[in-house]
Amino acid sequence: MSLQSALQQLASFRANNSRESQETFAKGLVVLKAGKTVNLGEEGWAFLEQLALAAIDVGRIDIADQCLKQLSDKFDDSPRVDVLRGIRMEATQSPSIVLSFYDELLRISPSNAAIWKRRISVLRRLGKLEKAVEDLNEYLDTFYTDVEGWLELADIHASCNQYTYALQALSHALLLTPQNPFTFLQFAETAYSAGDMPLALKMFLVVIDMNESEDEDAIPLGISVRAWWGTKLCTRQLVASSATHNSQSNTSVPKNIKLVDELATERVLTAYSGEQGIQTRNLVSKWMSRR
């Protein structure tokens, strides 16, 4: 595996925010051993940060220390390096020491958003969810446009089954990124878990609408499959109990719900029509015809 392709792969991981720590570590180690990080220029420092985080994730603290040393030699007083030092401490020291370290950093420079986030992450890991949620709300009051923060808040609430609060947090995230179908999908699935079928159905259809390709009879791919599955689950329940269903958000049930149900069935079955899908297709049609 050449140096060039490894660097390209690492750059794509950075751009996509993917957390593939094992692959990043393997490829990054190749680059580090080649010793050319000094020649990479601006990208070299971002690469060192990425490799340090991947190394801590995989458990190789020695490599992380090497990267951290190079970074702190060059950028001594930088907030990003402070965050890295904090994460390195999180991996080895006890949580109370780490929390006091973060509090000290926040006292010196209270506008370091990344340190706030690390502190909330430590609190969540310790299980102090109430404090974490309180701090996260305070953080989001200050830094409203941080989509990550809203998604994390929704995740914490959903893990405690507080779906109303989770939906509220997700609606803020939707305001901030209205072009992102993944957030809509998360909203729809949270609404489904909360039991609000009409709202979930509406949101699943929004996802499908967003992901529309030109060819209408094409096989659904990617998150369309997930969205069609969601639609099928919702319409199944609504057809079975349509008149008596009350939605917490006062969303109305669509009039031609049976037609939507048929469409969703057809679309889901089409999604399993490739050569790999044929085996699963039997299972799927059996499940569909059970009710």
Next chain:
Amino acid sequence: MLGRAFLLLATIGIFHAAYSTYEHLSYLKALERPEGPIPQEIILETLFSLFLGILGACLNTPDFKEITWSSEMRKHKIDEMDSRLGFASYVNRGKQILSNPYSKKSQ
């Protein structure tokens, strides 16, 4: 392919017309005649090369790129969109599972 061929022909035509003009003018200078009009053929060759060059440049454009949000979002996966790296916990079982299996480990 066709566009590039046209562009090549047009470039050759322009250079040839320029060289012919230079030759013609130096021929007139050698015979000490006053500078008259450039011959019709050279002008025709220049105009024809211009036309061919425009045609070649138009045909030689690269393919269109997608600019809609939906085409951009189709390239992403859920794990990338929901990764929340700022809040990620780095204290997990990675240390026990992924580090060197032959190193000294507590049982």
